[in-house]
Amino acid sequence: MRPRGAEDVQAAVRVCIEHGTPLVTRGAGTGLSGGANAVDGCVLIAMDQLNRIKEIDPVERLAVVEPGVVNDDLRAAAAEQSLWYPPDPASSPWSTIGGNVATNAGGVCCVKYGVTRDYVLGMQVVTGTGEIVRLGRRTAKGVAGYDLAGLMVGSEGTLGVITEITVRLKAKRTAETTVAGYFDSIVQAGAAAAAVVAAGVVPSALELVDKHCLKAVDAWKNMGLSAEAEVVLLGRTDTPGDGEATTMLRCFEQAGATWAAMSTDQEEADALFSARRLAYPALERLGPVLTEDVCVPTHRIAEMLGRIEAAARKHDILIANVAHVGDGNLHPLLITPLDDDSARARAQAAFEDIIGDALRLGGTVTGEHGVGLLKRPGLVQELSPAVLDMHRAVKKALDPHGILNPGKVFA
Numbered sequence: 585m586r587p588r589g590a591e592d593v594q595a596a597v598r599v600c601i602e603h604g605t606p607l608v609t610r611g612a613g614t615g616l617s618g619g620a621n622a623v624d625g626c627v628l629i630a631m632d633q634l635n636r637i638k639e640i641d642p643v644e645r646l647a648v649v650e651p652g653v654v655n656d657d658l659r660a661a662a663a664e665q666s667l668w669y670p671p672d673p674a675s676s677p678w679s680t681i682g683g684n685v686a687t688n689a690g691g692v693c694c695v696k697y698g699v700t701r702d703y704v705l706g707m708q709v710v711t712g713t714g715e716i717v718r719l720g721r722r723t724a725k726g727v728a729g730y731d732l733a734g735l736m737v738g739s740e741g742t743l744g745v746i747t748e749i750t751v752r753l754k755a756k757r758t759a760e761t762t763v764a765g766y767f768d769s770i771v772q773a774g775a776a777a778a779a780v781v782a783a784g785v786v787p788s789a790l791e792l793v794d795k796h797c798l799k800a801v802d803a804w805k806n807m808g809l810s811a812e813a814e815v816v817l818l819g820r821t822d823t824p825g826d827g828e829a830t831t832m833l834r835c836f837e838q839a840g841a842t843w844a845a846m847s848t849d850q851e852e853a854d855a856l857f858s859a860r861r862l863a864y865p866a867l868e869r870l871g872p873v874l875t876e877d878v879c880v881p882t883h884r885i886a887e888m889l890g891r892i893e894a895a896a897r898k899h900d901i902l903i904a905n906v907a908h909v910g911d912g913n914l915h916p917l918l919i920t921p922l923d924d925d926s927a928r929a930r931a932q933a934a935f936e937d938i939i940g941d942a943l944r945l946g947g948t949v950t951g952e953h954g955v956g957l958l959k960r961p962g963l964v965q966e967l968s969p970a971v972l973d974m975h976r977a978v979k980k981a982l983d984p985h986g987i988l989n990p991g992k993v994f995a
């Protein structure tokens with residue numbers, strides 16, 4: 585169904601409770617963990633009709649939006665008033681604010697500006713008992729009661745259906761300087777990223793893209809991107825002056841960059857960033873892609889990238905890499921030829937090795953994509969039985985009939 589208001593959602597929830605029917609909420613369906621996949625016999629609620637930006641308040645610096653608003657549309661509307669909505673998942677041209685909130689999406693600039701959670705002030709939610717409630721606030725501060733709006737952020741449609749969201753905005757940002765570096769190996773590029781963080785630089789973006797991604801984007805969009813580098817590291821800073829850019833450049837060179845420069849060519853810099861954004865869809869053209877999303881402490885980035893390379897060799901699998909490397913959030917993309925069951929089995933084994941390695945290095949199984957279906961086994965590896973019981977208790981309290989996105993996140 586395609587609701588036009590919270591009352592439509594409420595009516596759907598009540599019917600689902602009466603009939604014991606599962607209800608799955610869907611934003612744009614760009615999620616990479618299967619969270620919005622339909623389950624047998626479910627009602628699927630698609631949020632595309634709930635797509636109004638209801639308010640942008642330049643004085644309070646906030647926006648009130650319906651959940652189906654596309655991320656880039658909110659950013660464009662905010663920009664018209666010299667304001668900025670920072671969370672910028674690489675899917676921002678397509679993904680919705682509701683989906684971003686339900687997955688606590690990260691993005692390119694979150695290394696400096698934080699993730700979706702940092703911008704959610706309040707929301708309207710239809711609960712698993714069919715009530716329409718308001719959670720959170722519009723004020724800059726507020727500690728009345730438990731942070732139930734915060735609990736909904738990242739809950740992947742399992743605790744309520746979000747029907748309106750109030751987000752914090754920032755003043756329009758200053759221009760960024762880009763620093764690009766070419767490396768012969770992802771391990772060197774990872775070491776350069778860790779060195780940038782250790783040097784106290786807080787870049788406004790620090791992204792890694794390897795040659796498999798660049799070639800796939802070139803083959804698709806013919807953007808004429810460099811095939812000279814095995815790995816490209818893209819740093820950006822919006823701190824005035826060239827101090828941070830100079831430090832980044834030095835870190836890249838000391839870590840062994842074969843070429844590094846501050847970009848004077850904005851068009852070239854933008855092309856490299858758009859290649860990073862297009863990496864997933866470009867690689868999907870090569871065959872089914874198993875998408876990883878591990879996140880490790882920054883001083884472990886190079887070691888983790890080395891282990892990913894080792895997993896590719898051990899299991900004889902093509903693994904392409906993009907990464908929000910400044911936060912240690914790595915996206916090895918395991919590509920298998922169509923209809924090759926043996927390759928799929930090897931990819932699955934590599935996937936499991938990578939998860940195990942990330943946990944051993946003090947990381948997490950999902951930095952930003954969410955658990956959905958894909959990371960359910962990983963969640964059990966990461967959380968203790970007592971913490972999983974806490975999750976089940978919260979779920980039972982807020983969704984006593986068990987109708988909201990059942991089988992997702994945990995069984």
Ligand SMILES: Cc1cc2nc3c(=O)[nH]c(=O)nc-3n(C[C@H](O)[C@H](O)[C@H](O)COP(=O)(O)OP(=O)(O)OC[C@H]3O[C@@H](n4cnc5c(N)ncnc54)[C@H](O)[C@@H]3O)c2cc1C
Pocket residue numbers: 608609610611612613614615616618619620631651672673674675678679680681682683684685686687688689690691692740741742744745746747861864865952953989
């Ligand atoms: C090319 C590409 C690049 C990407 N880059 C990033 C990135 O940089 N950072 C990042 O974090 N993710 C990224 N993603 C993953 C994805 O875009 C995000 O997870 C995004 O937040 C999902 O939004 P969506 O609107 O597509 O939600 P969907 O995929 O439709 O749903 C995601 C989850 O949210 C739930 N949900 C959706 N709307 C609601 C609602 N109104 N109420 C309650 N639950 C709801 C669904 O049930 C599901 O569990 C990328 C994906 C692609 C395809």
